[in-house]
Amino acid sequence: MDIPRRYKSxxxxxxxxxxxxIIIFPLLFTIRVSFSSWxxxxxxxxxxxxxxxxxxxxxxxxxAGTLRLVLLAGGTVLIQYVLGFGLALLVWRNVxxxxxxxxxxxxxxxxxxxxxxxxxxxxFHESLGPVNxxxxxxxxxxxxxxxxxxxxxxxxxxxxxWQWTPFxxxxxxxxxxxxxxxxxxxxxxxxxxxxxxxxEVTFPLMAPVSVSAVIIRLIEASKLSDTVYVLTxxxxxxxxxxPGYYLYIRALKExxxxxxxxxxxxxxxxxxxxxxxxxxxLARALKVKGDS
Amino acid sequence: MPRLYxxxxxxxxxxxxxxxxxxxxxxxxxxxxxxxxxxxxATYLPWLQYEPTATGWRNIFGGSGGVDVLxxxxxxxxxxxxxxxxSLVLGSLAAYGLSRFRYRAxxxxxxxxxxxxxxxxxxPPVVLVVPFFYLLQVAGLLDTVPGLVxxxxxxxxxxxxxxxxxxxxxxxxxxxEMAMLxxxxxxxxxxxxxxxxxxPGLTVAAMFCAVFGWNDFFFAFRLTFTEIQTLPQAIVALNxxxxxxxxxxxAALFGISPLVLLAIWVERYLSKGNLSGAIR
Numbered sequence: 001m002d003i004p005r006r007y008k009s010x011x012x013x014x015x016x017x018x019x020x021x022i023i024i025f026p027l028l029f030t031i032r033v034s035f036s037s038w039x040x041x042x043x044x045x046x047x048x049x050x051x052x053x054x055x056x057x058x059x060x061x062x063x064a065g066t067l068r069l070v071l072l073a074g075g076t077v078l079i080q081y082v083l084g085f086g087l088a089l090l091v092w093r094n095v096x097x098x099x100x101x102x103x104x105x106x107x108x109x110x111x112x113x114x115x116x117x118x119x120x121x122x123x124f125h126e127s128l129g130p131v132n133x134x135x136x137x138x139x140x141x142x143x144x145x146x147x148x149x150x151x152x153x154x155x156x157x158x159x160x161x162w163q164w165t166p167f168x169x170x171x172x173x174x175x176x177x178x179x180x181x182x183x184x185x186x187x188x189x190x191x192x193x194x195x196x197x198x199x200e201v202t203f204p205l206m207a208p209v210s211v212s213a214v215i216i217r218l219i220e221a222s223k224l225s226d227t228v229y230v231l232t233x234x235x236x237x238x239x240x241x242x243p244g245y246y247l248y249i250r251a252l253k254e255x256x257x258x259x260x261x262x263x264x265x266x267x268x269x270x271x272x273x274x275x276x277x278x279x280x281x282l283a284r285a286l287k288v289k290g291d292s
Numbered sequence: 293m294p295r296l297y298x299x300x301x302x303x304x305x306x307x308x309x310x311x312x313x314x315x316x317x318x319x320x321x322x323x324x325x326x327x328x329x330x331x332x333x334a335t336y337l338p339w340l341q342y343e344p345t346a347t348g349w350r351n352i353f354g355g356s357g358g359v360d361v362l363x364x365x366x367x368x369x370x371x372x373x374x375x376x377x378x379s380l381v382l383g384s385l386a387a388y389g390l391s392r393f394r395y396r397a398x399x400x401x402x403x404x405x406x407x408x409x410x411x412x413x414x415x416p417p418v419v420l421v422v423p424f425f426y427l428l429q430v431a432g433l434l435d436t437v438p439g440l441v442x443x444x445x446x447x448x449x450x451x452x453x454x455x456x457x458x459x460x461x462x463x464x465x466x467x468x469e470m471a472m473l474x475x476x477x478x479x480x481x482x483x484x485x486x487x488x489x490x491x492p493g494l495t496v497a498a499m500f501c502a503v504f505g506w507n508d509f510f511f512a513f514r515l516t517f518t519e520i521q522t523l524p525q526a527i528v529a530l531n532x533x534x535x536x537x538x539x540x541x542x543a544a545l546f547g548i549s550p551l552v553l554l555a556i557w558v559e560r561y562l563s564k565g566n567l568s569g570a571i572r
Contacts (some may be wrong), residue, residue: 003393007478011389012405015382015449022446023412026423035423087308090301103559104309107316109404110551112507112524115544118531119319122540130318133334162311170558194297226509230528247418252514257422264419271414 004205010011024215034261036279040254052262055286062263065243066270072153073221073241076160084168089202092176098113102173104133117230120159149239156240164220168213175209176202215279222271243267316545323348323541330537348538352487352546361543364526368506370437371522371551375444376501380494382445384460385454388482390453391460409453412446417510420446420495424515443511448501455500459493460486492561499558506551522548 037048056062091101108116123129124145132142145151183205187197225244230235232251234241247267251260321336324344335341352361386409389395390402424443425434433439463486471485472478487494512522521529527543530536 003422003478008389008393008395010385010479011393011482012386012395015386015409015453016377016405018382018445019409019412019449022442023415023420024421025427026382028420029423029426083308088303095301095305099306099559100515101309103555104312106555106558107552108312110503110555111548111549112527114507114509114524115527116315118540119315119527119544121531122322122537123315123318128330128333128334130314130334162315166312222414225416225418231529244418245418247416251418251422262420264416267416268414268419271416275414277525 023073030260030264033258034199034265036258036261038188038258038261043257048258052259053266055259056099056262057060059263061238061241062236062246062266065176065241065246066267068240069224069242069244070274072157072160073218076157076164077214077217077221079157079161079173080165080168080217083165084171085206085210086215087165087169088172088176089181089198092173099179105169106166108163109170111163113163114226114230116163117159117227120155121231124155139209146232147236149236152240154238156228156231159231160221164217164226167220168217171208171209171213171216175206175213211279211282211286214282215275218275218278222275298302319541319545322537323545325538327536345538348536348540348542351536351539352543359526359530359539359543361523361526361546364521364523365400367437367520368523371440371444371512372502372505374437374441375448375505376498378441378445379448379452379501380497383497384450384456384487384490384494385482387453387456388460388486392458392478394466406453406457410450412450413454415446417447421511421514424511428515435516437520440512440516440520442506443515444508447508447511451500451504455497456490456493459496461488463489470503495561499554502554503551536560 014228033045034052035047035049036045037051038044038046081243087105091105095101124131124142126132126142126147129145131145135142143151145155179202183201184197186199192200223244224242225248228240228242228245229248232240234245238246243263244267247260250256250263297453317336321338322330324338324346324349325335325342326345329342332342338344351394352359354360356360377454381541390406395402395405420443428434428439428443431439433442467483467489473482473501507524508522509524509528512520512525513528514523516522526538527547530540530543
C-alpha cells in the first residue's frame with residue numbers, strides 16, 4: 001500500500017513526541033546534574049567531572065542494595081512464575097467454581113501496592129498482628145517480622161509474591177487459553193500421561209509467553225521501592241533497602257541531587273544491561289526466537 | 293495418582309485462595325474495631341471476639357478527627373481517567389501506524405520505535421522525579437491535576453502501545469484495504485473500520501492503564517502536596533502518623549474497591565478468549 005507521508009506521521013508522531021518530551025528532558029537533566037555538585041545547601045549546576053561517580057564506586061550501601069535487588073527480584077519473580085503458571089494450569093480446564101477462582105486470583109494485582117503494604121504492616125505486627133497470633137496457636141515463638149533482618153526480607157518477599165503472582169497468572173492463563181487443541185489431542189492419542197504432556201507439549205508451547213511474562217515482571221520488580229518505603233522503610237538498618245529506595249533517600253530526602261543523578265544513571269544502565277542479557281539468555285534457553 | 297489428583301488440585305486452590313483473601317479479610321475485620329479491640333491482640337470474629345463499631349468507616353467519611361477520602365478519591369479518578377484517555381488515544385494511533393505502515397529514519401525501523409515506546413517502562417520513577425519537579429515548577433504545574441496527568445501519561449503510554457500493537461497486528465489488513473477501496477483515507481479507515489473492531493484490545497489496554505494509573509503512588513507523593521492529594525497518598529499519610537488501624541483498614545478497602553470490581557470484568561474478557569489476542 002502506498003500511504004502518503006503525512007498520514008504515516010499523523011499516526012506515530014503525536015505519541016512519539018509526547019513521550020520524548022516527557023522522558024528526554026528529565027533524562028538529559030539527570031545526565032547533566034550527575035556531573036555537578038548540586039545539593040541542598042548549594043543548588044547549582046557547576047561541573048565537577050566524574051567526582052560523583054568516583055564516590056559512588058565506594059558507596060557500599062548502593063552496591064549492597066543492587067546485589068540485594070538482584071536476589072530479591074530474581075527470587076520473587078521465579079516464585080511468581082512457578083506459582084502463577086501452576087495456578088493457571090489448575091484453573092485452566094475442568095474445575096468447580098472456575099470463574100470464582102479466576103477472579104479471586106486476579107484481585108491482588110488490581111490493589112494499590114502501597115495501600116496493601118500498609119495493611120501487611122499490621123499483619124506482620126509483632127504483638128498485635130495475626131501472623132504471630134497464628135504462629136502462637138501452633139505453639140511457635142513469635143517472629144520479629146519487621147525488625148529483624150532475615151524475617152523482614154521474608155515479609156517483603158511474601159508481599160511481593162502476594163501482589164504480583166496474579167499478574168503472572170493472568171499472562172499465563174491468557175496464554176494457555178489461546179493454545180491450539182491439536183497437540184493435546186495428539187498427545188492423548190499417544191497415551192502420554194499428565195507429566196509427559198506438560199513436559200513435551202504444554203511447556204514448549206508456552207515458552208514464548210513464559211519468556212515475555214518473566215521479562216515483564218523482572219522489569220517491574222527491578223523498580224521495587226514503594227512497597228519497601230511503606231513496609232519496612234528499608235530497615236531494619238538497610239536489610240531490605242533496594243536501589244530505588246536508597247536513591248529516594250539520597251536524591252529526595254537528603255536532596256543530594258548531583259550525587260543522586262549519578263546513582264540514578266548507574267542504576268538505570270545496570271538494569272538495562274542486566275535485563276537485556278537475561279532476556280537473551282532466557283530466549284536461548286527456551287529456544288524462543290528473538291522478539292523484544 | 294489420577295485419583296489423588298483432584299484432591300491435590302482443590303487443596304492447592306483452597307490454600308492459595310486463603311492466602312489471597314487473607315489480607316482483605318483482616319482489613320475488613322480490623323475496619324470494624326476500636327482501640328480496645330486492636331490493643332487486645334489479633335482477633336478475627338466480630339461479636340464473638342470483639343464488639344464491632346463503625347468508627348473507622350465514619351472517620352473516612354468526614355467523621356470528627358478523621359480523614360477526607362472523597363477529595364483524594366476524586367483527584368485519583370480524575371488523574372487516572374485523563375491520563376488513561378490521553379494514553380489510549382495517542383497509544384492506539386501510534387500502534388496502528390506501527391502495525392500497518394513502514395517507517396524508516398536512518399537505521400531506525402518499526403520494531404525499534406515499538407521498542408522505544410515499550411522500553412520506557414524500564415525507567416524507575418525515582419530517576420525522573422527530580423527533573424519532573426523542576427520542570428513542573430517552571431511550568432507552574434506543580435501540585436496540580438494537569439501536572440500529575442502529564443507525568444502519569446509517561447507511565448501509561450508504553451502500556452497502551454504495547455497492548456495495541458499486538459492487537460492491531462491480529463486484525464486482518466483486508467479490513468483496512470476494503471475501507472480504503474470504499475473511499476476512506478488512512479485516518480478515516482482507522483476511525484471507521486478499525487476502531488469499532490478494536491473494543492477488546494482497547495478494553496485490555498484501558499484496564500492496564502487504569503490499574504497502573506490508579507495505583508501510582510510515587511509521582512503523586514513527590515509532585516503534589518497540599519492542593520492535590522491522590523488516594524494512595526492520603527492512605528499512606530494515614531499510615532505514617534500513629535496508625536489508627538481501623539481507619540487505615542477502612543480507607544484501604546475503600547481505596548482498592550473500584551479496581552477489585554475491575555477484576556470481575558477482566559475475568560469475563562478472559563473467559564471469552566478476548567485477552568489472549570491482546571496480551572503477548
